[in-house]
Amino acid sequence: MKVFFFLCIIFVSTSLQSKAEEKEITLWVSNGNIAKILNEIAQPFNKKYKVTISAATVDNTVEQFKTNALGGKGPDVIVWAHDIIGTLVESGLITSVEISPSVRKEIFPVALDAFTYNGKLYGYPYNFEHIALIYNKKLIKIPPKTFEELLKVAQNFTKNDHYGFLFPVNDFYFSYPIFKAFDVYIFGPNARDIGLNSKRAIEAATYIKSFTIPPKGSGEKTLMPIDVDYNTMMRFMITGKLAMMINGAWSLPKLQAAKIDYGIAPIPTIRGKKALPFIGSYGFYVSRMSTHKILIKTFIENYIYQDDALIRLYKEERRAPAIKTAYNKLKDDPIYKADLEGFSNAYVEGAPMPNVRTMASVFGTMKTTLSLITRDKESVSQALNRAVDVIKKSSRN
Amino acid sequence: MKVKSKKKITPYCYLFFSIVSFLLLIVYPLLYTFYISLTNLGTGHILNCTEAKKIILEEVIYPDNAAILDFNILEKNNAFILYMKQSERKAYQIFLPRNTQTEEILTGTQISIDEYKKLSSCKNTATSEQFIEHLTHLERTTFQIENRIYKLTSLTTLSEVQKRYKELNTSTIIDTKTNSTYQPDFSTGYFETPSGDRLLPGFVTRIGFQNYLNFFKGTSFGIPFLKIFLWTLMWAAGSTISAFIFGLILASLLSSQTIYGKKIFRVGFLIPYAIPVFLSAMVWSAIFNFSFGPMNKLVSYILHIKIPWLLDPLWAKLACLMVGLWVGFPYMMLICLGLIQSIPQDLYDAAKIDGAGFIHRFTKITFPSLYKPMLPILIGTFAFNFNNFNLIYLFSGGNPPMVDTNTMGGETDLLISYTYKLAFGPSGSNNFGLASAIAVIIFILIASMSIFNFKISGVFKEEESL
Structure with missing residues (x-):
């Protein structure tokens, strides 16, 4: 017992000492x-x-x-x-x-x-x-300058187990450049004004939807599987089965480790408008x-x-x-x-990603919303209206 | 140590510790959760009113052409002297007592240029080390030099600052820029002007049953809540009962004498129990991946279709139940194995003589003798699965999302993961108050269900008859 007390005293005294020094x-x-x-x-x-x-x-x-x-x-x-x-x-x-x-x-x-x-x-x-277009130089010699061009090139590469172009469509961080090219704003000058269900936003989301679900009668191939996500994209890129992706510089060490000869280019323009990332x-x-x-x-x-x-x-x-x-x-x-x-x-x-608190809600909500859109579970306008509703509600409390 | 036999007190000795731990670990958290549910604690409302006020009052602005003074330090007579030159003609010095108190105002005095030169030629310039020891205090000190207020902005400079807000009286803050007054509003938890302009940060305040009202009034209640509640019941019952049945069948197979290599099977079947759920849930989620998962590879190889696991509400629920079964059955099997071994072998021998087959022996002997002791375990597992956040969160994340509702709840969300989404999830803020309120509601639900279960199953009958 005495030893125990002694140890206690030593412990307490040393801990007090170290704090002061x-x-x-x-x-x-x-x-x-x-x-x-x-x-x-x-x-x-x-x-x-x-x-x-x-x-x-x-x-x-x-x-x-x-x-x-x-x-x-x-x-x-x-x-x-x-x-x-x-x-x-x-x-x-x-x-x-x-x-x-x-x-x-x-x-x-x-x-x-x-x-x-x-x-x-x-x-x-x-x-x-920020993110950019990263392409496999073995497959793509000259990176496309426009999205129209990119989609055409991607079509040629997309066949059994090989993909021409992938990115995590449901992740708003990655699909924002497309919204941006369609001139969509997230927050208007008034904080209550959220532009994600505007006419142009619906156009942009419909454009994104066409990657996973091509419009009927267009005769185009499905570019991306409906559950494409970041890991899928990286796996195909590393194994050399993917020609182009949208990703950030953090992915480069992995590509180097896999000995992929990659090139980096700006995200192509859509209808002549720049697709600037966050x-x-x-x-x-x-x-x-x-x-x-x-x-x-x-x-x-x-x-x-x-x-x-x-x-x-x-x-x-x-x-x-x-x-x-x-x-x-x-x-x-x-x-x-x-x-x-x-x-x-x-x-x-480019502009920095907005740093207001509501932005987290925008990311969270848009992820579920885009996943409903790109799987064709809900109409584009309905899903976006709902998303804006949820975002507005979360910014209130 | 002497051993004294105090027969009457001994049971209470043990009880004492369990009562203390019961109070500390169960009653206290419960009451605390309930208390939190009556406040607006969460993002933006973390500090109390006085702390929030302090932060607001601390706010300074650097004027557009703020004066910046480069100072040097000298040690003299157990004090520091900061001396600085403002222009070719003006210089100042500030005495710093070694034991400066926090939030002190120190005044600088003007000195002549000659004196300044004398100071700078002094040899005993204080080492930065000695000065740094007092930095913590100096950071909070305000320096006043000729009606201007300065703050330490680096190890060698003072910058002129202006206080943005001033305290008019204990409960009123005035903005020196716009002259608007702010008062604490204890229903919203902010300092507000009468027109509703707010100052950041907000503070914690008691808001009564507002969290409960918000929950019941909001769109997150109603049909989505009902859907999620029903699914939670289905999930808890389904994963518990299926695991029990599967575990029981395996246990009785493994304890029958005609099977060889029982030990290998027993070890093999225990593997799901040994792997942490954190790992296996994520592995399963990869297995059920729609486009690239091995499960769909297998299915499409045999049936030439792909099943939308985790994408379609019904299939996602089925997948959850399958994983719940996989995770849960080894535990049930383990307990059933133990219980079966305690059933006297004579019963089986007698049944065999009477000509009972395997199925008959199972339904007439094994099952009835297992049923009673298993009940409390089943109820416990039910309550555990009811709140099995880990598995659902890691396996499906509550996906697929619900269509046609204004919440971000998912089809496979349990009440507990739904709560998490409401309070901490995609909204970007932590609403501890709301989370606690829902936790209290869930507690009431589970507690009443458990009491009901215990009542109808008669687990406590024996004690009641005493």
Whole structure:
């Protein structure tokens, strides 16, 4: 019994001690390799300022962050995509940040836009990404410039167990460029105005439907199986049975591993209109409860926003660096030149994915809606009307 | 240790712990869930009113041509001195006591340029390390220099800021930009102007039975709820009973003496039980894939058609039941095996002498002697399957979606996964209040069903007669 008490006292005293000494800043990341890289980048910083910045891998980062914040705990920083800003700001979980003007002007405006909510910046963006047309160079010599052309080419390739063109039609992130080419807006100037059941949206959805269910009497082949999803698309691409897909840069390492000679091109135009994708950006969010905001700012501005650090992160994630100098440096690298340039067209003209909370509802609702449309379970206009109804309802509460 | 026999107290000793754990692990969560269901806790309403107010008041704006002062640090007489030059003629210094309190206002004083030069030529410049130790406090400190307010924005700069909101009195906040006043509205959980403009973030507030009303009034109730409730009953009953029947048949086959390699079969049949549902549910969902799944490859090879598993409501339900059976039967088989072994062999021998066949022995001896002890297990499994979120969520995700309703409920959604979709799912927000309200409703449903089951099956009869 005495030994037990003794151990208890030692344990308590040591735990109290360590709390007083350490100045610890925790970062939560969803990807283990990124955590490793961040820890390495942080080493000189830790040495210089006698603090401990440590990145930890946490699955389900955002949900964990929210849950921990409920109990007043959690990390100082989380690394995540920009689309959760609305939710986090509404709950008061993150703070707005100021980037020093000299650093700020080096960041691509689209990445800053992505992290701006209600006119304020809510995170330090470090990269950005979007989807494009990725094709197998063995099968396609010159990538199609228009969708009409693409569909014709795809028709030739689509025969038993081989496909010409696949993408996850039901995933709104992937099918949005088509809506965009039809001039569909998601949110109008008025927040209550949702344009996803407009006449043009119905046209766009009907266009998407024709991939899985060709209009009767057109004599066209079915381009895609009705339950096409991301994994199906990737499986066929990796085995060389797919000529073209729509995907992002994150898929490139897998294609390289499978020794697929791929090319990247802009998503083709539809009836002469550009099909611009959403632009997404990853960045560092600072928790409201963090007491090390200045140190975090110093770390990110002086250690993350460095070409070497960003290039290391790029090599792991394949998302283009948000800092111009790092981006240009990578562009000069013959290994990554083609990859970067293939994707670079859209970020100049494209807009970031909306970061309001309702956007999550748009994605969730459109997924079920598009799956009903592309399986011909419900008429296009009826399904879209219903979707808008559900989205409006979810934005209210 | 001495052992004292206190016969009268001993049972209560054990009971004490079970009562404590019952209170801690069952009653407390139950009451807490009920409490949450009376609040608007969820995305946008996580903090309490004072915390929310604090965040709003903390908000600062950086004026368009905000003054930025680069400072240096000096350590002197157990205090830090921040000194900075604003222009060629003006310089300031700020004394920082080492033990600065949080949220302090420190005033800067003007010093002459000569003094500034003297300060900068001092050798004992504070190392950043010492300064950083106090950074946590300094981040919250407001610096006042000549009627302007500054905040620390980096390790070497102060920036001019303006407070966006001011506290008029304990319950009123005024926007210095627009002069509109905000007051906490405890029915919506926001600081609002009389016209309804809101400040973020909102706060948690008790809203009475509003969550229950919203649920019963909303479109998520009504026909979709009824459909999902019926399917949940069907699923719970179907997967429990089919697993029981299948497990019982296998168990009695495996315990008959004419089968060789019983051990191998027993191990083989236990495999579904050993694989985590998280894995097997996803594997099954791949197997039932419409275009590329092995199941449809097999079916189309034999029948030359493809079955729309997971795409058509009816087939999806059938697929769910099949997987439910696959996951559930080993457990039932295991228990039946144990129970069958406890049936005296003499009964079977006697039956054999009387000329009873396998089926007769099963229906007249095995089944009646198993039925009673199995009942509580069946009721428990029923309640478990009723809430079998993992399997449905991972296997079908509730798909295919329902047509003609304004909710995003799916045809194979159980009440519990439907709740998840309503409260946490595609709406992008976590509505803990609503989720708790539905959880309470489900609890009442299951509890009353279980009591009813226990009553009609007479499981507790023995005790009641005592």
